[in-house]
Amino acid sequence: MEVNTGNESLIKCDNYIANIIDSTPDPLFVIDRSGHILITNNQALIEFGYTEKELVGQKVEILLPKELRGKHVNLRDEFFNNGSVRTMGEGLELYAERKNGEHFSVEVCLSPIVKEKQVIAVVRNISKRKESERLIQVRDKYITALMNSTPDPMLVVNKQGEIVLINHQMQVVFGYEEKELIGQKVELLLPKELLHSHVKLRDQFFENSSVRSMGEGSELYAVKKNGNKFPVEISLSPVPEEKQVIAVIRDITKRKSIDIALADAAEKSRASNKAKSEFLANMSHEIRTPMNAIIGMSYLALQTKLNRKQHNYIQKVHRSGESLLGIINDILDFSKIEAGKLEMENVEFQLEDIFVNLANLLGLKAEEKGLELMFNLPSKIPYLLIGDSLRLGQILINLGNNAVKFTEAGGDISIKVRVLEEKDNKSLFQFSVKDSGIGMSAEQQGNLFQSFTQADSSTSRKYGGTGLGLAISKNLVQLMGGEIWVDSQLGEGSTFNFTVEFDVVSKPETDINNIDSELLDLKDMRVLIVDDNAMAREILTEMTNSFGIRVEQAASGSEAIDLLNQSAHEDPYQLVLMDWKMPGIDGIATAKSIENNSQLKNTPKVIMVTAYGQDEASNAGKDLKIKSYLTKPVTQSTLLEAILLAIGSNSHRIKHSEHQKNKSSLDIAKLQGAHILLVEDNEINQELAKELLESNGMLVTLANNGLQALNQLKLNTFDGILMDCQMPVMDGFEATKAIRAQSKYTSLPIIAMTANAMVGDKEKVMSVGMNDHIAKPIDVAKMFKVMAKWIKPSGYQKESDVRNNELEISSESFTSLYGIDSEAGLKITQGNTHLYNKLLMKFKESQRDFIEQFISALESNDHSAAEFLVHTLKGVSGNIGATTLYEYADHLEFQCREKLNKEEILSTITQPQMELSHILDSLDKFFNKNQTVALEQGRLDKEKLNALLDECNVLLEDCDPDVADLLPQLYQVEGIIILEKLLMLLSKSIEAYDFDEALAIIEAVKKEANL
């Protein structure tokens, strides 16, 4: 800076001032009265782009935009006239111009130096500040737009709770104008009851603020200007720098009402569903009572004498009743599940028992349909489990029935059990039911376990069913804490799997697993398994292996014979497990050829494995020395029993399956011939009980009430009384008292039957002198058990009338029998030819081995066993009228009782032996040959038969159901008995209107009869 001065001290002072001027951050000018620039500083030169020379002496207007220069001259003059320190052009935007012509915003501060008539102008470039101010304004607009664009009301509140900012929606929703809200406490918008607590909450929020929803978990309300309260959701975001909070308020009135409506609807539907389910569950009793009558009475009707047509109708009523009951049970189960009323039991059970039952139920169905049913159980099943065995059985039956339903003849069904996990006292089981049936696509599997659906609705017509079975199974499995699923492919069968966990009471230790001592006998054995079905072979092999027995397999009879021959000399087989029905040489034929095979030094024992009833098999194999029969599906214990029986093990093991089966039959045996007085007022119960007792060999007399019972006692002798308690005229309690009052009846067994098995019932019946108590509905096994405990039959009684509908057997037919005085025999059966027939059959079966057993008893010096055997022989001979044999037996018995030495006894045995053998021969002929005699003697009336069959053919071709009228005529054709089975099939198919099938059967009949 250059300043023109005179002396040194002045120069010094000028430099000092020049320094100060240069140090100001803004451009500075000193201007004289005429507007000339006198002094500038460095900042001025830098900002405006001039050199000092270019500026000093120039008019100040050079620094202004050209358009303003003229106006400025006036302003400048005015300022010099009455200027003071002030900001220039207040309220106006000021601009300056650089040397290069650029304009920029400025703020100018003017200070007059009055004495010199000069002015100091400090010019500040404010373009940066201006820009940032502009940006802030833009941002504000942006935010306002943003706030206004949200559909929800928004507001900003400061720490004092005052509303600082709102958006447009606030006005719309709350009905206030902006000015009515800004600066007001936010509590203005809240319902009165919240005012107080909100202030506190607001303070707390500012102390510990974060972005969050307000009042989480509680219902929030806001109030409009008009006082209306409405539900809201509020989210808060703090602005800590400003101690403010942004609140977004959402009106949820609509959503709330939808929520309420939905909840209402859900509740309503749940309630109505529950009501429906409960109604159904409660209907159980009402539905079952008439169902019981339909099934029970039709069953009874079927036991009576009916013509073919009537029998057919009633049979259909009966079957329909049963299937309806099945459906009802399904629906009731399902509704119980839905209503949450199905409770699981926790009882001890053995898995084996469930499978025995399953075998009984499914085995027959599988057999009827020509399916192979197999069980594959692990060798070490925990012995005693705790759980709901009934429901487990129900699931298995359900899945098993489905498998049978959806598998065509010739297919396989296997049911497998695996223990997946064992820990502490629990075991996790997986059950799998596998079939080779029609299978399912992935899509079909999708809605499989839903109620009321089957894999495909078109299958429902073909296969029937409610579509509830799987849904019920699924629910039952879930209630037992397991899972159920299916693996299947269309056309390739299905496997239904489920898991269930059971408590284990005792580890494998007894029965099938505690077989160590029994297995000692088996250790060195070698067994051959013969079955055409590979899976059946595998399962049987696995089971047999688990006993530690060496096992080999053969897939056919001829392969078996080859294998037996190959090892005839070295390590021969001791036992053959033989499937009965095999293609090629069947089991019976194979067994026969094994027996007759002279190459075999030690003929192996044969166990016949059969899916068919044991009786049928043993009948077919009656000429063979087959040691035991095994019914499919085989379980571990039935297999072991059969093996032990076949090899004659000395084991005293109680047969598990027999034990189960025979519990009742032992009781029933004890009751044979007992004469029972049944005192019961309800007609249906009367008939059902009567039928139950009669069909199990008891004689029943009815009384409708106590009084009638007393009258009956005067007329007849009874072995026991079954007494209903609630009866009109005279109830069971009264009647019992009256009976006991008579001295001769003090020990007559009287058993109460009461419908309400309440605690205390038993005490009550005992107190009036009854012996015991049976609860209704009757559990047959329990009933017989109780009856057998008290009632001892006094002797043979006439067989009841129920059997009348069976074919008449003429008494003359027995006269041809050797050594049997049938007249005497029939006297014993009181002329009942059926009973007599039965006795003869029994005699034939039970006494066949008499001589063998008798001699062996004598040889082991077991006189008492021998005496027992001969005593039995004597008894049964007497019963059938085999008088000569009776006398021989009487003599032998005497000898045994007197303990004569065995040689002496044996020397007298020839005659009884001969006699018995003749009688057995004669009986064999009588029973087995009788039916074939007709054909052998050519007594079949072929001409008549052929004519009738042709007539049938014509009607069948025409789909005329009247063909059924020809059936009785067919049955009357002489000698037709040999074709009885085919005729039965024919009737069946005609009754089912399956005329194509009927035509095929007629072909078969013609072929069989050589027509």
Add this chain to the structure above:
Amino acid sequence: MDISEKPIILIVDDTPENIDILRSILHEKYKIKAVLNGKKALQLVDKKPQPSLILLDIMMPDMDGYEVCKKLKQNPSTEKIPVIFISAKNQNDDKDKGLALGAVDYIAKPIIPSATLEKIHQHILVNH
């Protein structure tokens, strides 16, 4: 048709029990023929003497009653035989569908014998 002979009614139903019941109602007045499925029915109707009326179940496996009816109506030799649907599917839609396919009537199961007999009687009278 010989006036002395009973008119023939063909029953098509896959459930033998239903045939039993219809037969028991109708057999006094009519000669009954019965088949278990649509295929067999279509085979039989071509043979003489043709039935005077066909009672047709709707829900049957393989070929349902509608399909059978359609086929009967397409065949010039059988199109005139009146068809009555008999079904447990007692829905108006089904009835309409049946009638649209050319059936003359619709009877809902379970069957009421007297009404059924009357209906069938009417239709046979109309047709002859």
